[in-house]
Amino acid sequence: MTEPRGVLLMAYGTPASLDEVEAYYTHIRHGRPPTPELLADLKARYQAIGGVSPLNDITRRQAAALQARLDAIDGPGRWRVFLGMKHTRPFIQDIVREMAASGVKTAVTLVLAPHYSTMSVKSYQTAADQAAAEAGPRLWHVDSWHLQPQFLQALAERVTAALARLSAGAPSDGAVSDGRSAPSASDGTPGGTPATVIFSAHSLPERILEADDPYPRQLRETGEAVARLAGVTDYTFAWQSAGRTDDRWLGPDILDVIRQLAGQGRRRLVVCPAGFVADHLEVLYDVDIDCQRLAAELGVQLVRTASLNDDPLFIAGLADVVRARAARGDHDE
Ligand SMILES: CC1=C(CCC(=O)O)c2cc3nc(cc4[nH]c(cc5[nH]c(cc1n2)c(C)c5CCC(=O)O)c(CCC(=O)O)c4C)C(CCC(=O)O)=C3C
Numbered sequence: 001m002t003e004p005r006g007v008l009l010m011a012y013g014t015p016a017s018l019d020e021v022e023a024y025y026t027h028i029r030h031g032r033p034p035t036p037e038l039l040a041d042l043k044a045r046y047q048a049i050g051g052v053s054p055l056n057d058i059t060r061r062q063a064a065a066l067q068a069r070l071d072a073i074d075g076p077g078r079w080r081v082f083l084g085m086k087h088t089r090p091f092i093q094d095i096v097r098e099m100a101a102s103g104v105k106t107a108v109t110l111v112l113a114p115h116y117s118t119m120s121v122k123s124y125q126t127a128a129d130q131a132a133a134e135a136g137p138r139l140w141h142v143d144s145w146h147l148q149p150q151f152l153q154a155l156a157e158r159v160t161a162a163l164a165r166l167s168a169g170a171p172s173d174g175a176v177s178d179g180r181s182a183p184s185a186s187d188g189t190p191g192g193t194p195a196t197v198i199f200s201a202h203s204l205p206e207r208i209l210e211a212d213d214p215y216p217r218q219l220r221e222t223g224e225a226v227a228r229l230a231g232v233t234d235y236t237f238a239w240q241s242a243g244r245t246d247d248r249w250l251g252p253d254i255l256d257v258i259r260q261l262a263g264q265g266r267r268r269l270v271v272c273p274a275g276f277v278a279d280h281l282e283v284l285y286d287v288d289i290d291c292q293r294l295a296a297e298l299g300v301q302l303v304r305t306a307s308l309n310d311d312p313l314f315i316a317g318l319a320d321v322v323r324a325r326a327a328r329g330d331h332d333e
């Protein structure tokens with residue numbers, strides 16, 4: 001019997017309690033502690049979404065679902081999924097050592113973020129590479145999967161469901177997620193003004209553009225493909241959640257885009273945070289609280305697409321990504 005092949009699934013991580021926010025924020029800031037003001041502001045945002053983010057739970061469910069899906073396809077024992085976090089325990093580096101110690105010789109690495117950037121995906125890979133340099137395993141990285149068909153299909157279903165909620169006159173209350181089973185026969189326009197879909201992702205410092213980073217182009221490609229699948233022609237792009245630093249961040253910011261669309265008379269908006277695959281602070285606070293507050297002020301209706309979380313279609317897509325990367329690795333040997 002061949003030894004199990006590893007999957008190193010990597011995710012951002014979130015503090016397990018409010019007490020851990022300071023250490024977490026310091027880690028994100030490369031060891032520089034945040035000012036008391038920045039820390040209080042971040043804690044207040046976690047408090048506003050219930051004190052802790054659901055991200056760690058969801059990430060673990062995604063890992064378990066990926067394991068189950070790979071077992072279902074290739075049989076139990078063929079794959080072993082490990083989960084490492086960028087900014088909280090269990091850290092990526094520790095998990096790589098654990099993989100090596102448990103006899104995994106080769107692992108596919110996959111970041112739970114669809115779009116590649118040197119400032120996002122690359123930093124996960126570097127953390128893994130540094131740890132693997134000591135005792136292995138050999139790592140086969142997946143850089144991006146922003147056009148993976150099941151991922152696109154799952155997003156398109158959610159856009160369609162969000163448009164249906166808009167046309168059903170849903171209140172402007174992003175806390176309510178649209179279900180995948182909602183009626184889908186709508187372009188969001190019956191009798192009303194047309195709806196606009198905003199595809200968003202986490203902003204990054206503008207200096208990524210100097211090195212021709214693929215991140216903005218990949219978000220555009222995801223949005224265009226999802227719009228095509230959902231039959232949506234009225235859509236645009238925005239960046240959200242820019243950091244509180246002195247850098248210039250990629251724009252336009254999503255709040256400015258909402259203002260601008262409202263100024264053009266758009267009254268019905270769907271936000272599809274296509275750069276994220278789970279419910280967490282950037283979705284539950286930055287969209288569901290910040291964007292919703294602005295939409296209410298402007299008198300526009302805003303619905304957010306449901307997050308992918310451990311949706312079976314999405315997880316099946318991730319399993320395909322892993323298997324395709326391993327097949328390419330085997331072929332290249
Ligand atoms: C590209 C990208 C993604 C998407 C890709 C991926 O997933 O990797 C992402 C996701 C996430 N970012 C998260 C949380 C935070 N990110 C921060 C700060 C920053 N993010 C950045 C980039 C990204 N971040 C950057 C360049 C900074 C500035 C760092 C600095 O200061 O130099 C800060 C500090 C405060 C603030 O700036 O808001 C927090 C709290 C959470 C977890 C939320 C939860 O706990 O539920 C998630 C999923």
Ligand SMILES: [Fe+2]
Pocket residue numbers: 202
């Ligand atoms: Fe972040």
